[in-house]
Amino acid sequence: MTALLEVRNLSKSYQGVKAVQGVSLQVAPGELLAMIGPNGAGKSSCFNMLSGQIRPDSGRIHINGSETTGLSPERIFRLGVGRTFQVAETCLSMTVRENVQLALQSWSTGLLTLRAFTGRLDRNFRPQADALLALIGLDDEADRSCRELPYGDIKRLELAIALAGDPKLLLMDEPAAGMAMKERILLMQLTSRIARERQLAVLFTEHDMDIVFEHADRVIVLNRGQLIAEGSPQSVRADPAVQAVYLGSGALYAQGH
């Protein structure tokens, strides 16, 4: 198995607080890796280093064979990385389709060619955008302003935008946060299906353990910036260290009696 995402010894501190300490992980094509851990475990910091929002203090990141440590988000996008955010980031002033069209245009031609100045965005990449919207089930909303969408739909739109760059790796920070239960399950099923069909590597975080155990191929557990467990959902669930983190108060409770 050659890993699509390979992370070695990643560390980041903020004014002395060690947010991430020596985290290593790999994700293979077609694999869904869940990163879990309590609040403040360093999950978002990890994600932001992988997608280039923040620079790691040390460690190496390789994506699809090339080193991406310290590259800008724009460069990392060009290497085939799609990303969704814990709090959805879309362009609210544009329509649903335009959001996808812009990502498609950026991926295929960039936005600094002559045609980026002479053309009209809403006429470009229309079929491709509609295909992506159909894939995530937002085709009926294509002409609506993004501002008018329910939050759950905006989260789904983020997936379509992330897929527009024909990614090899998807980074999804709490993809289902803020969605209704049924929507969450559908979104995760869709994500796993796309990942297998297109052989995408997917790294995601999630607080809902049912979703994690249902959809992840493997799970890694972070606590206070360190990786404390790694393995199949079943083995992680049975891991005493993980239980101590998640059921810490329970253990104390048991001791007290």
Add this chain to the structure above:
Amino acid sequence: MELYVVQFLTGLANAASLFLVASGLSLIFGVTRIVNFAHGAFYMLGAYIAYSLTIRWQTPLGFWLALLVAATAVAVVGALLEILLLRRIYHAPELLQLLATFGVTLIVEDAVRLLWGPEDLVGPRAAGLSGAVSVLGRPMPVYDFVLILLGPAVLGLLWLLLHRSRWGLLVRAATQDRDMVSALGVNQKWLFTGVFALGVFLAAFGGGLQIPRDAVSHFMDLSIITEVFVVVVIGGLGSIGGAFLAAVIVSELNAFGILILPSISLVLMFLIMAAVLVLRPWGLLGKPLSRARSMATREAAAWKPLSPAGRSAALAATIGALCLPFMLGDYGVGVASEVMIAIIFAISLQFLMSVGGLDSFGHAAALGLGAYGAALSVQHFGVSMEAAIVIGPLVSAAMAVVAGWFCVRLSNIYFAMLTLAYAQIVWSVAFQWVDVTGGDNGIVGVWPSDWASSPAAFYWLTLAAAVAVVALVRHLTFSPFGYALRALRDSPTRSATIGISRQTIQHIAFVISAFLAGLAGVLFAFLKGSVFPDTLSIASSVDGLIMVLLGGFGTVSGSVIGAIVYKVSSIWLMSNTDFPRLILGSLIALLVVAFPQGIVGTLQIWMMRSRLFAGRPQEGTARLAETGGLS
């Protein structure tokens, strides 16, 4: 040596008044996020009222009492203004408050003229403090020493107020996170009013303090506001200690600049400001601003290219405009040309602001550089008008390549302030480099080619340029580049993760906008036959802002309407009324309250509201709630 010591002490004395005004502006900005343009007007009003009182109460106690009474009176005016005007527009786009306070400045300017007459007034010396002491053999006014002590004293009092009172605690909390403070159940309204009144009090008191040193005049407001902006930016927006430090730095810079480098004394202050903004955008003692969470949205509706009906309307308007010279006299055609030039200027700024979210406070630089570029090439190289029309915008764009490289590294208010500094640097050069630019006398004899020399022909030229520029800007707005620019405004984070590089795209937009404004500048130079430093002044930048905000900066080209309404009414008022500023200022204040999203933006909301009653309730409500149309 003695000279330097005295100059240093004079600088310290100057700093006192500057610090008071700046600390007031900084306080107000910190809590309410209003860039209070009227701060200079309150400073001036404080000086005028204090003048009237001090000439009546010429006792040592009377002098200080006069200052306090005057400052309190102005603070009451300020509080009323906050309650009656600003409170209504806190939820409107942030820049609208700047526009409202600019309207107030105009009102105060004419009110002062009305009440005190147009002449400069020389106030009495401070009773009991009118003597001089000898410092190293040179005389220093006693009053200057009082001022030197007063600055730190006020700083101490403010510190006590902010750090040792419950009210001060709330003010500091609101400066850090006003949403959180209101979530904790603090009555934000009265906190804002209180802070505004205190800030205005400080400005008015600072104005009164100047009476024994300087004549009271109508130009006090604009001259102080520029310096105060510089001080507040260097010190750090929202930082009182920073305002003090920066007031001292700026005052000493002025005191020694005139002594050591008289030819670039004006530029110096703005160069320092620009350097601070580039190296430490949040100022010497300031902290990076937390972004206000309740960002008012800009669009009433998703932008669309013109519908067939819209195209027909635009065509009809153009044909109507083509016929104007047959209906108007030469004077009217001249005014119409000026309006066309204003449209080009406004739309170039709107592209930057509405599409790019880059609020430039210094767009006059782009306008003026175009005008000077053309005028200088005509004067020195005798080029034709046709060549100058190309050269002017290129000069403006070339300078924007350099300035923009720095500016786009900053965002929001810091971007605005750096563009202001840029414009002021260019203005200072035009003003002080007399050998080349003619300084205050400007450059004259910039006349159009023969074919364009009749008023009608020149008007058609400006009309053609305006139509082309508006069409071009609309096209760019809907081009992939325009979308990339808008995406950066909507969500910098998302933009980066879909491969849009912020600085490159914004830099290009800055240059395009400068090129177009430069074209407006060239046409303006040929219309007037001359260029003066005024073209580069803050007032000229503010003109641009007014036209964009008045038209509606949530729209693609609302500023066309904004430019027509503003230019026509201001030209008409200037020539037909005795107190044009009073009327224009009131008009601006009224329009801001009545059309918080600008004229075109508000009309769009009304249209949507009518559609809402026509049967698409859900969609309409969602949109209206988002745009603040229902609040």
